[in-house]
Amino acid sequence: MSEIAVKTKAQQTPQVTGAPKAVTALDDRLAAMSLPQGGFSAPARAEALSRLRVMGLPGPRDEYWRYTDPRLFNVPGPQPLPFDAKAPESPLFAQRDTLTLVFVDGAFDASSSDELALEGIEITTLAHADAAGDHWAAGLYGALEAAGQQPVKRPFAALNSAAAADGVLIRVTGTPSKPVHVLHRRAADAADAVWHHVIRLEEGAELTFLESGMVGARSNAVIEVDLAQGAKLHHITAKRAIDPKVGLSHLFARVAEGAVLKSFSLAVNGTHMRHEAVIDMAGDDAVAHVAAAVLGDGATGRFHHDDTVFITHGAERGESRQVFKKVLKNGATGVFQGKILVKQGAQKTDGYQISQALLLDEASQFLAKPELEIYADDVKCSHGSTTGAIDEHALFYLRSRGVPMDRAIVFLVLSFLADALEEVEDEGLRAEINERLEEWLTSHA
Amino acid sequence: MTATTDLDVREGVDRETVEAVQNMGSYKYGWDTEIEMEYAPKGVNEDIVRLISKKNNEPEWMTEWRLEAYRRWVTMTEPKWAMLNYPEIDYQDLYYYARPKSMEEKPKSLDEVDPKLLATYEKLGIPLREQMILAGVEGAEAAPAEGRRVAVDAVFDSVSVGTTFKDELAKAGVIFCSISEAIREHPELVKKYLGSVVPQSDNYFATLNSAVFSDGSFVYIPEGVRCPMELSTYFRINAENTGQFERTLIIADKGSYVSYLEGCTAPKRDTNQLHAAVVEIVILEDAEVKYSTVQNWFPGDEDGKGGIYNFVTKRADCREARAKVMWTQVETGSAITWKYPSCILRGEESQGEFYSIAIANNWQQADTGTKMIHLGKNTRSRIVSKGISAGQAQNTYRGLVTMHPRATNSRNYTQCDSLLIGDKCGAHTVPYIEVKNSSSRVEHEATTSKVDDDQLFYCRSRGMDEEEAVALVVNGFCREVLQALPMEFAMEAQSLVAISLEGSVG
Numbered sequence: 001m002s003e004i005a006v007k008t009k010a011q012q013t014p015q016v017t018g019a020p021k022a023v024t025a026l027d028d029r030l031a032a033m034s035l036p037q038g039g040f041s042a043p044a045r046a047e048a049l050s051r052l053r054v055m056g057l058p059g060p061r062d063e064y065w066r067y068t069d070p071r072l073f074n075v076p077g078p079q080p081l082p083f084d085a086k087a088p089e090s091p092l093f094a095q096r097d098t099l100t101l102v103f104v105d106g107a108f109d110a111s112s113s114d115e116l117a118l119e120g121i122e123i124t125t126l127a128h129a130d131a132a133g134d135h136w137a138a139g140l141y142g143a144l145e146a147a148g149q150q151p152v153k154r155p156f157a158a159l160n161s162a163a164a165a166d167g168v169l170i171r172v173t174g175t176p177s178k179p180v181h182v183l184h185r186r187a188a189d190a191a192d193a194v195w196h197h198v199i200r201l202e203e204g205a206e207l208t209f210l211e212s213g214m215v216g217a218r219s220n221a222v223i224e225v226d227l228a229q230g231a232k233l234h235h236i237t238a239k240r241a242i243d244p245k246v247g248l249s250h251l252f253a254r255v256a257e258g259a260v261l262k263s264f265s266l267a268v269n270g271t272h273m274r275h276e277a278v279i280d281m282a283g284d285d286a287v288a289h290v291a292a293a294v295l296g297d298g299a300t301g302r303f304h305h306d307d308t309v310f311i312t313h314g315a316e317r318g319e320s321r322q323v324f325k326k327v328l329k330n331g332a333t334g335v336f337q338g339k340i341l342v343k344q345g346a347q348k349t350d351g352y353q354i355s356q357a358l359l360l361d362e363a364s365q366f367l368a369k370p371e372l373e374i375y376a377d378d379v380k381c382s383h384g385s386t387t388g389a390i391d392e393h394a395l396f397y398l399r400s401r402g403v404p405m406d407r408a409i410v411f412l413v414l415s416f417l418a419d420a421l422e423e424v425e426d427e428g429l430r431a432e433i434n435e436r437l438e439e440w441l442t443s444h445a
Numbered sequence: 446m447t448a449t450t451d452l453d454v455r456e457g458v459d460r461e462t463v464e465a466v467q468n469m470g471s472y473k474y475g476w477d478t479e480i481e482m483e484y485a486p487k488g489v490n491e492d493i494v495r496l497i498s499k500k501n502n503e504p505e506w507m508t509e510w511r512l513e514a515y516r517r518w519v520t521m522t523e524p525k526w527a528m529l530n531y532p533e534i535d536y537q538d539l540y541y542y543a544r545p546k547s548m549e550e551k552p553k554s555l556d557e558v559d560p561k562l563l564a565t566y567e568k569l570g571i572p573l574r575e576q577m578i579l580a581g582v583e584g585a586e587a588a589p590a591e592g593r594r595v596a597v598d599a600v601f602d603s604v605s606v607g608t609t610f611k612d613e614l615a616k617a618g619v620i621f622c623s624i625s626e627a628i629r630e631h632p633e634l635v636k637k638y639l640g641s642v643v644p645q646s647d648n649y650f651a652t653l654n655s656a657v658f659s660d661g662s663f664v665y666i667p668e669g670v671r672c673p674m675e676l677s678t679y680f681r682i683n684a685e686n687t688g689q690f691e692r693t694l695i696i697a698d699k700g701s702y703v704s705y706l707e708g709c710t711a712p713k714r715d716t717n718q719l720h721a722a723v724v725e726i727v728i729l730e731d732a733e734v735k736y737s738t739v740q741n742w743f744p745g746d747e748d749g750k751g752g753i754y755n756f757v758t759k760r761a762d763c764r765e766a767r768a769k770v771m772w773t774q775v776e777t778g779s780a781i782t783w784k785y786p787s788c789i790l791r792g793e794e795s796q797g798e799f800y801s802i803a804i805a806n807n808w809q810q811a812d813t814g815t816k817m818i819h820l821g822k823n824t825r826s827r828i829v830s831k832g833i834s835a836g837q838a839q840n841t842y843r844g845l846v847t848m849h850p851r852a853t854n855s856r857n858y859t860q861c862d863s864l865l866i867g868d869k870c871g872a873h874t875v876p877y878i879e880v881k882n883s884s885s886r887v888e889h890e891a892t893t894s895k896v897d898d899d900q901l902f903y904c905r906s907r908g909m910d911e912e913e914a915v916a917l918v919v920n921g922f923c924r925e926v927l928q929a930l931p932m933e934f935a936m937e938a939q940s941l942v943a944i945s946l947e948g949s950v951g
Contacts, residue, residue, distance in 0.1 A: 359883030377865035387880040
């Protein structure tokens with residue numbers, strides 16, 4: 001009997017192999033979403049969808065998903081993750097004068113947001129622009145994401161371009177008087193939030209872009225950033241700490257001649273998170289700094305945080321800097337995959353990358369793949385990666401000076417994170433983030 | 446060395462380096478030996494596997510072991526993850542077995558030995574005294590020894606032609622012979638350890654090797670013995686369209702020590718040749734093995750024609766407490782290098798070290814590095830890798846450091862430096878770092894740079910030409926690794942560094 005059963009199975013396989021398994025999973029995934037139709041973004045969405053169909057969803061054996069299981073992102077819908085909306089945590093950046101846009105489960109909430117008007121800036125939402133027809137973002141939406149699919153496939157970013165329901169479209173021509181702040185809120189326990197921002201800074205323009213709040217039970221975010229000559233974007237994202245969440249985000253940036261991108265993210269808890277930064281140093285003398293401070297405590301549930309960075313130097317005298325610091329405890333897992341690619345002719349490139357993990361107990365782990373791929377000879381590229389526990393000597397020093405153990409650990413962790421925080425230029429913002437870190441460390445001592 | 450005494454050695458300049466620079470020339474070992482060979486038919490299948498086994502007079506269990514590997518191999522696919530670009534290899538278009546006809550019957554005296562075989566070793570620079578033994582003359586071991594004391598096992602295409610100093614080694618209890626001999630004479634050791642570090646199904650190339658390996662060296666150092674001399678294997682590919690698949694098995698029993706050297710060369714040919722070797726090292730309590738390689742297979746010509754495809758699996762298993770292994774490699778040859786000598790640090794307080802110089806010039810491609818797998822408590826590892834790319838070459842360091850949850854209080858330090866000479870080559874670093882306990886400390890640093898202009902200028906102002914200056918700077922860049930080599934090898938390696946970079950400047 002069993003022999004016959006095996007044969008039948010074997011006979012069936014050829015039909016199944018005609019259509020790879022992943023596509024089936026992808027079909028299920030797509031069927032669970034409602035894809036927006038029409039509007040300026042329609043052609044870009046259609047292209048993104050066909051890109052996605054070619055790529056399929058990643059499998060756990062995919063090299064690029066070696067350390068982070070993609071299955072939680074592959075399944076059609078998220079597990080409901082109840083949250084406490086009244087949890088005692090004040091939102092970051094609340095004291096600042098910002099142009100605030102509120103998104104609830106990934107959709108713009110006009111009634112809670114500021115009026116979308118600020119000098120030197122043109123701002124609207126994706127859903128609104130799609131309803132209105134023609135838009136300046138037509139040539140950009142999905143374009144940087146598409147360019148960022150080489151040489152590594154990023155199917156969830158294509159999925160995002162195809163399916164994002166909302167987002168913010170910002171064009172900056174001058175130097176706005178205050179930052180733009182996107183504040184996220186949650187409503188449903190099983191929200192699967194997908195949003196897509198496009199930010200274009202014209203020549204010499206400057207902007208500070210802040211993100212905070214709580215994202216959905218599962219989220220998929222894409223930010224496309226296009227910086228013209230001499231433009232400068234300061235991007236800081238700091239999501240609320242206490243919520244369980246499964247999240248993916250991609251930052252795609254093109255940095256033109258003399259332009260500066262500084263992106264900092266603070267990630268505190270989160271069940272299963274992956275943040276990718278894909279940066280194209282397209283113009284000479286471009287500058288890009290990406291940094292993150294990540295704190296994970298596995299005691300309150302699973303913690304897995306992955307930072308994946310891919311910086312391509314395609315022009316001369318580019319300067320890139322990656323600073324990633326992770327503090328992990330109670331079985332938390334930190335992942336870092338960073339790459340600097342220097343193309344032929346991108347001479348005088350200065351590429352720097354550091355990834356460090358502080359493991360506060362035996363159960364936590366750090367997995368890193370810091371890569372260099374270099375095709376130009378007159379460059380200065382280096383990377384470093386270290387993993388270890390808190391320095392016993394430093395701890396002893398502080399204790400001998402009468403600092404209680406708990407405080408001493410907080411001091412040392414903060415000093416460990418300081419390099420990443422340095423990447424936040426604005427002193428006020430830096431202090432605010434530092435305070436938030438201290439708060440978290442004290443409560444998780 | 447005496448030749449250099451009359452050299453005008455400048456202050457602060459290494460004498461060896463100057464000598465090396467003076468000796469610069471192109472690939473020195475590119476000639477072939479016209480010798481009557483006996484081949485198995487082209488291609489690989491179960492019959493060929495059986496034939497190789499039969500040629501080596503192997504027992505039934507060994508034939509079965511090979512067949513098992515072969516059957517596994519046909520189900521496997523060639524790995525493609527390395528940053529290497531080469532045309533499909535037609536595994537059926539190769540000879541898997543080739544031996545000099547004169548080796549069919551072991552020659553009894555020097556007169557009987559094929560003079561061409563003798564001339565080959567002479568030309569490769571192996572001293573005459575040894576040459577007599579290398580040519581497989583029975584009784585030559587009894588002749589008085591003179592000169593350097595290194596026991597050699599020489600492998601010519603598919604067969605070991607001879608092993609020197611066997612008697613003297615035997616007095617110390619050391620077994621040093623070809624693996625085919627070991628299979629016949631020490632089956633209990635071979636059965637126990639063969640495939641215990643690199644299993645038959647380990648990877649595509651290792652599995653192929655398990656099926657078709659023709660010869661190689663076998664070393665057993667008994668408990669508490671410090672091997673009285675250095676052991677070495679010299680591999681020579683001579684026949685055309687022949688794959689060389691050698692297998693080396695080294696067992697260092699409790700408290701023993703051995704230093705092992707490996708050298709390899711091949712003639713210049715237009716076609717690519719395949720080399721897929723496996724080296725297994727088992728190290729027991731308190732034992733130490735030093736394994737040094739100078740890999741100088743033909744790298745192909747300036748246009749990227751010809752050269753050896755080198756797919757090698759090397760692994761050391763520090764099986765018991767305080768075992769220690771040190772891999773040192775100088776990789777200057779081969780068109781394609783795919784090689785990751787690894788250390789399994791299983792025993793508590795065991796240590797693994799990896800020192801590597803990989804030079805890729807012209808159209809060479811190298812993807813090489815190491816794996817440090819920390820399983821035991823208080824284990825230590827150190828990686829120093831120096832990659833040099835020139836011409837149109839691509840050079841990749843690929844490595845893994847993993848700290849298992851049980852490997853508490855362990856340490857790793859990794860340093861990978863790349864040097865680029867010219868703007869058409871590439872240097873890449875692909876490290877994997879997996880730390881699964883907090884009491885261990887892992888540090889990794891990597892840098893990429895070009896030959897320092899100030900250093901070049903300094904050398905040039907002292908009257909060196911550009912090529913000499915580059916060779917000197919590169920030798921300085923490699924210094925840490927060169928120092929890890931045994932003395933004689935270090936000198937050879939140093940001159941090789943200069944030779945390999947010939948034509949990369951200007």
